[in-house]
Amino acid sequence: MxxxxxxxxxxxxxxxxxxxxxxxxxxxxxxxxxxRGLARRLGTSDRMLIYYFGSKDALVTGILARIGEKLSxxxxxxxxxxxxxxxxxxxxxxxxxxxxxxxxxMRVWTDVIARAAAGEAPYDTVAKAVVADxxxxxxxxxxxDPDHPCPPAALLSIVEGVxxxxxxxxxxxxxxxxxxxxxxxxxxxxxxx
Amino acid sequence: MxxxxxxxxxxxxxxxxxxxxxxxxxxxxxxxxxxRGLARRLGTSDRMLIYYFGSKDALVTGILARIGEKLSxxxxxxxxxxxxxxxxxxxxxxxxxxxxxxxxxMRVWTDVIARAAAGEAPYDTVAKAVVADxxxxxxxxxxxDPDHPCPPAALLSIVEGVxxxxxxxxxxxxxxxxxxxxxxxxxxxxxxx
DNA sequence: TCCGTATTGAAGCGGCCGCTACAGAACGAT
DNA sequence: ATCGTTCTGTAGCGGCCGCTTCAATACGGA
Numbered sequence: 242m243x244x245x246x247x248x249x250x251x252x253x254x255x256x257x258x259x260x261x262x263x264x265x266x267x268x269x270x271x272x273x274x275x276x277r278g279l280a281r282r283l284g285t286s287d288r289m290l291i292y293y294f295g296s297k298d299a300l301v302t303g304i305l306a307r308i309g310e311k312l313s314x315x316x317x318x319x320x321x322x323x324x325x326x327x328x329x330x331x332x333x334x335x336x337x338x339x340x341x342x343x344x345x346x347m348r349v350w351t352d353v354i355a356r357a358a359a360g361e362a363p364y365d366t367v368a369k370a371v372v373a374d375x376x377x378x379x380x381x382x383x384x385x386d387p388d389h390p391c392p393p394a395a396l397l398s399i400v401e402g403v404x405x406x407x408x409x410x411x412x413x414x415x416x417x418x419x420x421x422x423x424x425x426x427x428x429x430x431x432x433x434x
Numbered sequence: 435m436x437x438x439x440x441x442x443x444x445x446x447x448x449x450x451x452x453x454x455x456x457x458x459x460x461x462x463x464x465x466x467x468x469x470r471g472l473a474r475r476l477g478t479s480d481r482m483l484i485y486y487f488g489s490k491d492a493l494v495t496g497i498l499a500r501i502g503e504k505l506s507x508x509x510x511x512x513x514x515x516x517x518x519x520x521x522x523x524x525x526x527x528x529x530x531x532x533x534x535x536x537x538x539x540m541r542v543w544t545d546v547i548a549r550a551a552a553g554e555a556p557y558d559t560v561a562k563a564v565v566a567d568x569x570x571x572x573x574x575x576x577x578x579d580p581d582h583p584c585p586p587a588a589l590l591s592i593v594e595g596v597x598x599x600x601x602x603x604x605x606x607x608x609x610x611x612x613x614x615x616x617x618x619x620x621x622x623x624x625x626x627x
Numbered sequence: 628t629c630c631g632t633a634t635t636g637a638a639g640c641g642g643c644c645g646c647t648a649c650a651g652a653a654c655g656a657t
Numbered sequence: 658a659t660c661g662t663t664c665t666g667t668a669g670c671g672g673c674c675g676c677t678t679c680a681a682t683a684c685g686g687a
Binding site: 352 | 454464465471520539544545547548549550551552553561562565566571574582584585587588590591592594595596598599601602603606607609610611612616617618620621
C-alpha cells in the first residue's frame with residue numbers, strides 16, 4: 242500500500258473541513274445545511290464535501306461528532322465535581338444553558354433531537370446515541386437515591402423541553418427554569434432529610 | 435354581488451379539504467406535507483389545494499387550526515373538573531398523552547413546536563399562538579399558589595420535553611414521566627401542608 | 628521527462644418543491 | 658343560445674436538492 246503518505250493529508254483536510262463546519266453550525270444552527278450553501282460558507286465546493294465525506298449523511302454525522310467532541314471537552318471541566326442531587330443538577334445545567342459558550346451546543350443538540358423526532362435521517366440515528374450518552378453522563382453526576390431514584394431521562398426531558406420552548410418562543414420559559422429547579426430542590430431536601 | 439351563492443360552496447369545499455387533511459396529518463404526522471403528495475392522498479391535486487387555500491403556508495395554517503379545534507373539543511370534557519395542583523396536573527396530562535386518542539395531537543403539536551424552534555415558516559407563527567393558548571389554559575387549570583406560583587410554561591416544558599424525547603427515542607422516558615409527576619406531587623403536598 | 632495518483636472545477640442529471648399560465652368543462656343567468 | 662363565472666386538469670416554470678460525470682490541474686516518484 243503506497244497511500245500511507247496520501248491518506249493523512251486527505252484525513253487532515255477532512256478533519257479541517259469537519260472542524261470548520263462544526264464551528265459554522267454552532268454559530269448559525271443546522272438550518273442552512275444544503276451542500277452548496279455550506280460549501281460556499283466554508284470556502285469550498287459541494288463537490289469537495291462529497292469527495293471528502295462520501296455523502297451528505299456522512300458529512301452531517303461527522304460534523305455532529307466533531308461538535309460532540311468539543312462539548313465533551315467543555316464538560317470535562319464541569320464533571321470533576323462531586324455528584325449532586327437532581328434539583329441541584331437541574332439548576333446547574335439550566336444555568337449552564339444560559340452560558341453564551343454552552344448555548345450554541347444546547348440549541349444544536351435540541352435541534353438534532355427535534356429532527357430525530359420528525360424521523361429525519363441521519364439525525365434519528367445520531368440522536369439515539371446522544372440520548373444514550375447523556376442519560377449515562379447524567380447518571381454519573383447524580384447522588385444515588387435508593388428511595389426515589391431519579392431517572393436521568395427525567396432531567397434530560399426538562400432541559401430539552403425548556404430549550405425547545407425557549408427556541409420556539411423566546412422568553413416564554415423565563416420563570417419556568419428557576420421554578421423547576423427550586424421545586425426539585427425542595428424534593429431533594431425532603432428525600433435527604 | 436352575485437357570489438352569495440357561490441362562496442358557501444367554495445368555503446364548504448375548503449373546509450372539507452382542511453378537515454380531511456387534518457385527519458390525515460393526525461394519522462401520519464407532518465412529515466409528508468408536500469403539496470403533490472398531500473393532494474394525492476386527499477384525492478385531489480396540488481392545483482386545487484393552491485386554488486382553495488392560496489398558498490401552502492395558508493394551507494398548513496388552516497390544517498393546524500382545524501386540528502386545534504378538534505383538540506379543544508376533546509379538551510372541553512377534561513376542563514370541567516376543579517383546578518388541581520401542578521403535580522396532579524402533570525400526572526393527568528402525561529397520562530392523557532398516552533391515550534391513543536390524544537397521542538396524535540401531542541405528536542403533531544410537539545412537531546409544530548420543534549419546527550418553530552428551527553425557524554421554519556409558518557410553524558414559527560403558529561407555535562407562538564399555540565404556546566400562548568396552552569399556557570393560558572394550563573393557568574386556568576392550576577390551583578393558585580401564592581407562595582410558589584407555578585409558571586404554566588414549566589409544566590408545558592416538561593410535557594414537550596417528554597413527548598419530544600419519546601418521539602426521538604421511543605421508550606427512553608418510560609420512568610421519567612411518573613417520577614416527575616410524583617416529584618412535583620411531593621412539592622404539592624409540602625406547599626399545601 | 629514521463630507517468631500515476633490525488634485533488635479540484637464546471638457542468639449537468641434526475642427529482643422534488645411551491646406555484647402559475649392556459650385551456651377547457653360545468654353550469655346558472657339572461 | 659350565449660355569456661360569464663366557477664371550477665379543474667395539464668403542462669410547465671424556476672429553484673433548490675444530493676450527487677455524478679468529465680476533464681483539467683497539481684505534484685511526487687521512477
